[in-house]
Amino acid sequence: MSEKLNNKVVWITGASSGIGEALAYAFSAEGAKLILSSRREDELERVRNACRNAELVKILPLDLLDVPSLEQKTAEAIACFGQIDIMVHNGGISQRSLVIETDIAVHRKVMELDYFSYIAITKALLPHFEERKDGHFVVMSSVMGKIGTPMRSAYAAAKHALHGYFDCLRAEVSPMNIKVTLLTPGYIQTNVSKNAIAKDGNPLGTLSQNIASGLPADEAAQQILKAVTKGSYESYIGKFGGEKIALWLNRFLPSVIIKKAPGLSPK
Ligand SMILES: NC(=O)c1ccc[n+]([C@@H]2O[C@H](COP(=O)([O-])OP(=O)(O)OC[C@H]3O[C@@H](n4cnc5c(N)ncnc54)[C@H](OP(=O)(O)O)[C@@H]3O)[C@@H](O)[C@H]2O)c1
Numbered sequence: 001m002s003e004k005l006n007n008k009v010v011w012i013t014g015a016s017s018g019i020g021e022a023l024a025y026a027f028s029a030e031g032a033k034l035i036l037s038s039r040r041e042d043e044l045e046r047v048r049n050a051c052r053n054a055e056l057v058k059i060l061p062l063d064l065l066d067v068p069s070l071e072q073k074t075a076e077a078i079a080c081f082g083q084i085d086i087m088v089h090n091g092g093i094s095q096r097s098l099v100i101e102t103d104i105a106v107h108r109k110v111m112e113l114d115y116f117s118y119i120a121i122t123k124a125l126l127p128h129f130e131e132r133k134d135g136h137f138v139v140m141s142s143v144m145g146k147i148g149t150p151m152r153s154a155y156a157a158a159k160h161a162l163h164g165y166f167d168c169l170r171a172e173v174s175p176m177n178i179k180v181t182l183l184t185p186g187y188i189q190t191n192v193s194k195n196a197i198a199k200d201g202n203p204l205g206t207l208s209q210n211i212a213s214g215l216p217a218d219e220a221a222q223q224i225l226k227a228v229t230k231g232s233y234e235s236y237i238g239k240f241g242g243e244k245i246a247l248w249l250n251r252f253l254p255s256v257i258i259k260k261a262p263g264l265s266p267k
Pocket residue numbers: 013014015016017018019020037038039040041043062063064065090091092093094113140141142143184185186187188189190191192195211214
């Protein structure tokens with residue numbers, strides 16, 4: 001058990017499945033108190049019941065697309081245990097469609113869910129962190145927050161926006177002992193591609209091969225806990241493979257990635 005996480009209060013959005021669910025189990029095993037959020041209350045209950053310290057887990061259902069409600073939801077989250085130490089912004093949706101065919105409503109929906117909802121919660125929570133001179137924002141970006149590949153324009157734009165916003169926030173609040181960790185996962189085994197929306201806003205409904213052969217979510221959660229306890233500014237999460245190489249190529253040889261980035265097929 002990590003001394004750094006024992007008794008900490010951790011609020012996780014997108015906790016009903018995938019990476020968020022795996023993070024709930026991993027933080028609970030470390031003795032953290034949890035607040036679990038997403039839309040599906042029954043799934044949150046299932047996750048709570050499977051946590052090692054289920055008696056230290058509260059459920060707070062919310063819809064991240066209802067951005068005006070998030071200030072009140074943040075007040076309710078703080079009231080659960082009287083404080084929040086770590087905010088894990090994780091809930092989100094991906095997208096699969098070419099730029100030319102994608103309805104602008106798809107761009108707005110992905111931006112609202114993957115970017116503006118995080119901003120709304122952050123602004124509502126920041127006074128609490130500043131008052132306590134303590135707090136940690138953990139932000140689920142993606143390899144797509146650092147590079148762009150075909151079929152991901154709305155998703156990559158929202159994830160890139162997170163880096164701009166949270167890098168600025170870190171520069172403002174680090175003197176107040178408030179930390180920001182941006183996570184850039186590669187392929188992790190979850191339903192993310194099934195739930196991704198297509199050009200018309202409907203779910204894709206298929207599990208991509210890259211996701212199916214990605215890092216298991218429980219292993220991703222262990223990598224994330226390491227990044228959180230170290231207070232990393234930014235951390236790649238995933239296998240040592242094509243996505244990690246793509247990050248390196250994008251930084252140092254960007255022309256290569258357009259043609260050959262390994263493992264980054266358009267579909
Ligand atoms: N899996 C990967 O390969 C991968 C790679 C890079 C980044 N990521 C990021 O990791 C995060 C988690 O995704 P995942 O892979 O674990 O996929 P997932 O299994 O589809 O999980 C998505 C989570 O977001 C929640 N969510 C979706 N829409 C919501 C809404 N309107 N309001 C509240 N919660 C909502 C879902 O819960 P409800 O349906 O109950 O609301 C679910 O818990 C996302 O930000 C994703 O972009 C994933």
